[in-house]
Amino acid sequence: MTGLPDAARPRGAGGPQSWRARAEQERPALLGTALLLTGDRAAAEELVQRALARGVRHPERLLQQLVAAYTGRRVRLRAEQVLESAGPPPAEPQPARALRELPMAERAAVVLRHHAGLDAEATARLLGRPTDRVGAATARAEQALLAVLPGEGFRRPGTARTDGERVQDALAALAGGPGGWRLDTGQALADALARRRSGRRRVLGALLAAAVLLGVGVPLSRQLPGPPPAAAPAGAPDPPSVPVLVEPARGSLAGDADVVEAVRRRDWPGMVAPPVADRDVVFVADTPGGRVALVAGTVDDDVRGIWFTGPTGSPVAALTPHVPAGLGRDRPAALAVGAPDAVTVVVVAAPGDRVEVSDRLQVGPRGTVARVYTDAGAVDGTAVLGARSTAGGLGTSVRVLRGDQLVSRSPVAWPDRPDVVAPPPALGALRVPAAPPDERAVAAALRETAVPLATEPADMAPAVLWAGAASASGGGAVVLVGRSPGGGLVVTTWASRGPSVVPCGTQTPPGDTRRERLTVARVCLLPEPVYGTNRRRTTEGTAPGAGARGRGLLVFTAPPEARTGEVLDADERVVATLDLGAGGAVVPAPHGAVAVRTRTADGGELTTTAIAATPPQPFGDYGTGPVR
Structure with missing residues (x-):
């Protein structure tokens, strides 16, 4: 039995091998493919474990088993992920969000075509759909992704990438993004064999068996939430567009x-x-x-x-x-x-x-x-x-x-x-503010972080991490930190100038992070004239990069040993220097700024922190409406 042709295997897959050898070779590519399909590392790892367990007898079908697990009704990962998370956000969050919000049939088609390396016929066979419908789904997905990818700019003749290459490169960047896996290769294979033998299908099942087989301790993993909407079963038509706002009337009084x-x-x-x-x-x-x-x-x-x-x-x-x-x-x-x-x-x-x-x-x-x-x-x-x-x-x-x-x-x-106007909670200061925080920005920050978490601001034990003023342009910024009901920290940055108060973004570091050791680097976009022009900007976020980061206010704060900050561009050239003697700085964002490198008073290098752009959606991950 030959299984899938070479075109239906992830790039880098070899010829017929034993299950163990093939699984070791193909697991990295399978993890990347699964991450693009699910948008969540824990979900992706579980998907691959199921594929490995099901592929023991036919190791040439690992990708086929992965797709079957993804499209099958048994695998549902109900958690909706938020791009704004702990640590510096990725440099290009829009492609990740655009991919996640695709209908799952379109997402599967574009990932299999442009990341797993399948041709149109192999993709159609794997998804159990007609080739023309898979081609149409792929084209729609490509257009959705291309719409949020940065432009090519000037390129020498003959070096411009095709649209397909741009999509392929974007997916490869997302699949290879920062983050680790909870099982190493040996643990993953032992877990898959244990699943095969016992038939258990729980999340990352047989972790204890893997620990015994390998002689190592395996840390307990967080429990996955319930399953999200999965793709339609193989061969099923896309759901039709159905009128909603039409009669007959519905509701308890519809009969009156x-x-x-x-x-x-x-x-x-x-x-x-x-x-x-x-x-x-x-x-x-x-x-x-x-x-x-x-x-x-x-x-x-x-x-x-x-x-x-x-x-x-x-x-x-x-x-x-x-x-x-x-x-x-x-x-x-x-x-x-x-x-x-x-x-x-x-x-x-x-x-x-x-x-x-x-x-x-x-x-x-x-x-x-x-x-x-x-x-x-x-x-x-x-x-x-x-x-x-x-x-x-x-x-x-x-x-x-x-x-x-x-x-x-x-x-x-x-x-x-x-x-309802609730009295604001008392706020301590973790660092001496360089300027009094704007009370309007503080109130908005408390409200807009507490409401999505279904809690009251006072219950988050909030504190001012730092606040400062933008001396050159007016206005200022405040960074607040609190604790979520689930135990993680919530760090939010807000800026103000004149009548405008805007969010700059929110991060969620682990709960055991020392609050006084936090470093924050953000760009805030305000609806005010851009420096040196009469044009006005809105508070809507844009894709990070040289263009977006050259607008608005750069807000930076770091622990007290950081006395200066070197603002770096993509080539690590210093484009501006920040005086951090007051605990932080609020300055017009230098054009092309992507990171800040801190130094001690005697010039010793400390850390380099990526600058996070304004997120495209507010904190809360409510969704943006229709996705079809």
Whole structure:
């Protein structure tokens, strides 16, 4: 039995060998492929262990077993990873996020074609799909990745890369990114053999058996969360686009014709409403948080909709209107209603869709960041459930799946949230601030880190790591550090200038990190004129690199033995020098800056820290809406 042809093996795979020899040779490539497919190192390692165990009798089929485990229903890794994590973020986070947010069939196709080295026919056979459909999925994935890759700039004739080569290089960089694996090769092989013999299928099963076989101690690994949406089973068609905001009405009051008709005829304040006859009453119900209705229609080919909310049993005429953002005929919609101590979340998806909810972002003691989603028990595509809230807002994320494919993942709007002003917690200072921190920036930082974690700021034991002013341009920055409910640290940087207060990014070091030893290097983008020009910038993050890092404010703080900082470009040339005598510096970001090297008072070199750019999404990993 020949198994897969050479084209269906990872690059670097050899000819027929024993299982042990082949597994030793192919495991590194399999780990890289699995990491691209799952976006999570623990999940990728588990996927490879299953493939190794299943491939004992047919070692020539290891990649085939890996893909089968990935597309099979038994492997579901429910954790949604956050790119903003412990340590310096990667230099190009956008490709990682773009890859993760691809539909899983497209992700598998582009990874197998451009990273595992398969041709179109081998990829189609491995995925059990027609070649033309796999080709179309690959093309869509390529375009999504190319859209976030940096431009080529000037290149000598004959040296420009093709689009395929650019995608291939980007995937190779992601697969070979920093980070280790919990098992070495010997432990991995022993674990796979133990699985094969015993049939156990738990996460990194038989670790104890591996330790006995190898005569070494194996550290306990963190438990993986439950499975995420996997790709559709091999050969299954992609889920169709299904209208969501259409009749018949759903919800507990859908059978009350008088209420439904009253909702249909309600005025739409502040906007041009569709004719009454063209309106669809999508949802109407009395929920624990109050009465909720959703109506949609079309005006000049523009889909419009409006929520109405109020106390349970309220007359329709007394309900308060709320205009949702990002509405679409085939997009799920979600809304929160009620008081902070009794919040109700309403989700409206297509009939048959599965709705899952994550009430908070989890930051573990080792700085691992994830969301765990649970089934909301949707009925006819709608879900009504209670949610955990804080004085600052709602940390809930909702995702909708059609079959086994992710359709949407997003935060939940809470338009009638009471404006609760909690007294700020007392903040100590770990380093003497170079300038008093902006109270607005401190308040925003506390709120925007506590809400995603579903906790109150005071419960995080927050402290000011450092604060400083930008003498040349006005404004300043503050770095706060606190502890998450899960034990990890949360370090967040915020900047302000004039009326503007913006986030610069958040890191999650392990909980046993000494807070006073933290080093932070970030670029903050403010909606103010760029130095020397009259153009204005927004607070939206952009891809890290020479261009992005040449804008905004560079915020840097380090332990007290660091007295100067050398700002380095990609060629390790010093482009600026920072005086760290006050514990840190806030300066206009030098063009091309990528790292800061610190030195002692006598010139001794300490550490080099990569500069993190403003992340493309806020802390919380709520999701950005539809992914199809």
